[in-house]
Amino acid sequence: xxxxxxxxxxxxxxxxKALSYDGKLYVSAFGGWVKNKGQVWExxxxxxxxAAKQIFQGTDRTHGLRLGPQGKIYFGDATAIYRFxxxxxxxxxxxxxxxxxxxxxxxxxxxxxxxxxLTEFIVLPSGxxxxxxxxxxxxxxxxxxxxxxxxxxxxxxxxxxxxxxxATDRYNPRYSRLAxxxxxxxxxxxxxxxxxxxxxxxxxxxxxxxxxxxxxDLKEYSEGRSYDFAWPFCYGNGLRYEGYSNYKTFCGRADxxxxxxxxxxxxxxxLVYQGKMFPELRGKILMSWHGWxxxxxxxxxxxxDEVGHFRSSSPxxxxxxxxxxxxxxxxxxxxxxxxxxxxxxIYVVDDQNNSLLIVASTEDKGTPxxxxxxxxxxxxxxxxxxxxxAQQLEDWSGMYSGLIQSRDCQSCHxxxxxxxxxxxxxxxxxxxxxxxxxxxxAQSDQLLWQRMTGETGVRIMPPPPxxxxxxxxxxxxxSYEKLKxxxxxx
Numbered sequence: 001x002x003x004x005x006x007x008x009x010x011x012x013x014x015x016x017k018a019l020s021y022d023g024k025l026y027v028s029a030f031g032g033w034v035k036n037k038g039q040v041w042e043x044x045x046x047x048x049x050x051a052a053k054q055i056f057q058g059t060d061r062t063h064g065l066r067l068g069p070q071g072k073i074y075f076g077d078a079t080a081i082y083r084f085x086x087x088x089x090x091x092x093x094x095x096x097x098x099x100x101x102x103x104x105x106x107x108x109x110x111x112x113x114x115x116x117x118l119t120e121f122i123v124l125p126s127g128x129x130x131x132x133x134x135x136x137x138x139x140x141x142x143x144x145x146x147x148x149x150x151x152x153x154x155x156x157x158x159x160x161x162x163x164x165x166x167a168t169d170r171y172n173p174r175y176s177r178l179a180x181x182x183x184x185x186x187x188x189x190x191x192x193x194x195x196x197x198x199x200x201x202x203x204x205x206x207x208x209x210x211x212x213x214x215x216x217d218l219k220e221y222s223e224g225r226s227y228d229f230a231w232p233f234c235y236g237n238g239l240r241y242e243g244y245s246n247y248k249t250f251c252g253r254a255d256x257x258x259x260x261x262x263x264x265x266x267x268x269x270x271l272v273y274q275g276k277m278f279p280e281l282r283g284k285i286l287m288s289w290h291g292w293x294x295x296x297x298x299x300x301x302x303x304x305d306e307v308g309h310f311r312s313s314s315p316x317x318x319x320x321x322x323x324x325x326x327x328x329x330x331x332x333x334x335x336x337x338x339x340x341x342x343x344x345x346i347y348v349v350d351d352q353n354n355s356l357l358i359v360a361s362t363e364d365k366g367t368p369x370x371x372x373x374x375x376x377x378x379x380x381x382x383x384x385x386x387x388x389x390a391q392q393l394e395d396w397s398g399m400y401s402g403l404i405q406s407r408d409c410q411s412c413h414x415x416x417x418x419x420x421x422x423x424x425x426x427x428x429x430x431x432x433x434x435x436x437x438x439x440x441x442a443q444s445d446q447l448l449w450q451r452m453t454g455e456t457g458v459r460i461m462p463p464p465p466x467x468x469x470x471x472x473x474x475x476x477x478x479s480y481e482k483l484k485x486x487x488x489x490x
Contacts, residue, residue, distance in 0.1 A: 001319065004347070004356040005043065010052040012039055014351045016118075017065040017269070017337035019073065021086065025339070025347065026055075027356060028065045028075055030118065038062030040075055042086070043356075055084065055091050061102075063118040065337070069127040069164065076119030078102040081129065096171050097129065097162055104136035104156065107147040112136060114156070116184040122197075124190060127164030129171065130178060130197060132185035133157070139204045139241070140232040150232055157231055159185055159199065159216070179216050179227035181254065187287065189270035193307045195219050200267035200287065201229065201257070209235040211265055212257035213310070230254035259313035265298075266291035268336045272308065275344020277361050285310065286318060288335040288348070297322040297333055299348065314418040318359065319348070333357075378431045381423055387430075387437050392489065397422040399482050437490045446487050 007013075012029040019026045024042050031037030038059035044051040056075075064076030072083040080098045084091040102117035116134025123129060135157035137143070140150040159178040162171045179199070187200025194217075201212040216227050233244045234251035237260070261267060269288045273281040285302040289295070300315035322333040337349035345360040384393060400422035418424045429435045434448040 001348070002358050002360070004045065004358050005050060005052070006353065006355045009050060010041060010043070010356075012041060012354060013037065015041075015336075015349050015354060015356060016063045016351055018339035018347045018349050018356065019065045019067060020339050020341040020347065021067055021073065022071075023342075024086070025341070025356075026065060026073060026086070027349065028062045028337075030061045030063050031059075033061070035060050035078070038077065040065075040084075056093055059093075061117055064120045066121065066123045068123045069166070070169065074121070074123065074129075076121055076131075078117040078119060081119060081121060081131070097131065098173070100131070101133060101136070101156055104152060106143055107151070116202075118186070120186050120188055122188045122190050125192060127166060129160075129162040129164070130188060130190075131160045131162060131175075132182075132188065133160055134184040134186075135182075135231060138183075144232075144243075153180055153231070157182055159197075178221060179214075179229060179255075181229040181231045182214070183231045187267040187270050189272065189285065191308045194309065198270060198285075198310075200261070200270060202266050202268075203235060203263070204232065204241075205264070210263050211261040211267060212236075213259050213261060213267075213313075214255070215258045227255050229257075236260055258310060262291075262295040264291045265289040265296045269338045271338040271340060271346075272304075273340060273344075273346070275340055275346075277344030278346075281318075283308070286338055286346070287315070288338055290334045290336055290351075297335070299335055299338070314421070318346075379427060381427045384423060384427065392486065393423065393426075395482075395486055396426055399486065400425065435487075435490075446490075449483065449487055452483070 012027065013031050015027050015029045017028045023046070024044055027041045027043065029039040029041065031039065036058045038057075038061055039054055040056040040059065040062060042053045042055050044053075059075070060077040060079060062075055062077055064074070064081070066074045068074040068083055071085070071087070073086050074081055074083045074096070079100045079102050080095050081100070082093040083096050084093050100119060102114050103111055104114060105111045114134065114136040115138060116136070118134070120132040121129050133156050136152055140152055143152060144150055158180045159182060160175040161178045162175045164171055178197070182199065182201055183204060184202040185199050186202055187198075189198040190196075191198065197216040197218065199214040199216060201214055203209045203211050212229070214229055217225070221227070230251060232241065233247040234240055234254055237256055238251045238254065240248055240251045266289065267287050268290045271286045273284055273286055275282070281301065283304055285304055287300045287302065289298045289300055291297065298320050299318040301318050302315050303311040305311050319335070322335075332352065333350045333355075334352035335348050336351050337347075339347040341347070343360075345358055348357040348359065349355075350357060379387070388396075418428070426435070429448060430437065435446060
């Protein structure tokens with residue numbers, strides 16, 4: 001991975017999304033959580049040094065960036081979507097969607113700024129727009145205390161469908177609600193083979209709830225199906241948040257995610273790789289994990305089948321270990337936008353370091369990072385036979401389904417727990433220090449044991465469904481005795 005541009009090259013602030021088009025790279029920058037500090041940039045990477053042209057400045061918290069009908073480039077501000085002609089010597093921003101909400105008025109008359117004003121969208125082949133309108137709050141808590149109803153669900157926290165008229169090159173301002181009950185739809189991807197929208201949900205903060213990958217079938221929607229993913233009342237696979245006792249049956253009826261992502265990884269972009277530079281990635285889905293938790297700061301790779309469906313919920317990683325600051329030379333990165341150019345090179349926008357990075361198989365682009373001289377001390381799956389006896393591995397595989405898989409550990413720990421792959425999971429647990437084989441580590445000091453039982457004051461995981469999310473109360477289970485004996489045998 002190499003550095004293409006940072007603030008020493010381009011004076012942007014918080015770059016977010018990138019788009020490769022007609023030999024140029026376009027980048028949006030939202031400028032921070034203040035109005036009218038955003039920018040849109042055009043980069044010519046064939047020049048040395050690169051040539052950066054600021055097309056627009058003073059835009060409002062600019063985020064989304066897509067190619068639209070008639071070769072025009074669309075960008076999303078907090079309250080509107082604009083487009084411009086990149087071939088023009090003096091591009092002009094033309095509003096195509098207006099009056100997007102960036103605030104909300106509570107039942108007591110108090111107006112609050114939206115927690116999620118950034119506009120993400122995708123352009124369908126028809127020209128129609130799918131637009132994220134994020135929830136104005138984290139969990140609707142204040143409004144529920146006032147009114148016992150979350151009216152935010154009726155006007156925001158949704159995906160909107162805006163219809164394009166090719167004859168007039170205009171959008172109908174009257175939109176349809178494509179899906180509701182979505183807190184913040186920052187990761188959006190259209191599967192043209194199946195006419196489906198993939199939505200990466202950024203779930204509620206501070207509650208440890210998993211992020212989600214949801215699917216919306218446009219054919220079913222056109223036939224009258226409605227979609228409700230149940231924010232703020234429910235999370236995960238139909239579980240109910242504490243305090244919403246009246247919504248128990250609602251959570252059972254609400255639409256469920258295709259699969260769960262680790263909590264707070266904050267998926268912000270998705271890309272189907274189509275290039276030839278990395279044939280092993282062709283057709284796979286790349287997803288940026290922006291999150292602040294250790295499981296974030298990565299680029300995930302999801303395998304797909306012949307029609308582009310997710311084949312598995314367990315990703316591999318294009319970029320990993322970005323959380324670590326190795327000798328101060330590798331600053332923690334927070335990836336947002338992903339783009340691919342005509343050569344198949346992959347661009348990654350890192351807003352924390354105000355950087356544009358490139359992943360390429362050649363060395364003629366970007367500045368390669370310094371090599372870290374730290375040796376690889378991780379174990380690999382083929383090493384397990386040297387660490388464990390055949391009986392220990394057999395016993396682990398036998399316990400895996402009941403102790404790990406059935407408790408949905410993967411929903412928050414997809415980086416460690418892999419469906420139907422007990423030995424791969426064991427390898428990752430050792431590398432993540434959940435299990436420490438050998439030495440003098442007592443069973444009670446093993447992190448896996450502490451987290452599953454709540455012993456030594458560590459918060460139990462996963463929280464029992466019958467308790468609150470932060471209850472810390474466990475469920476007695478005789479199968480724990482098998483785990484205890486297995487760990488003692490190490």
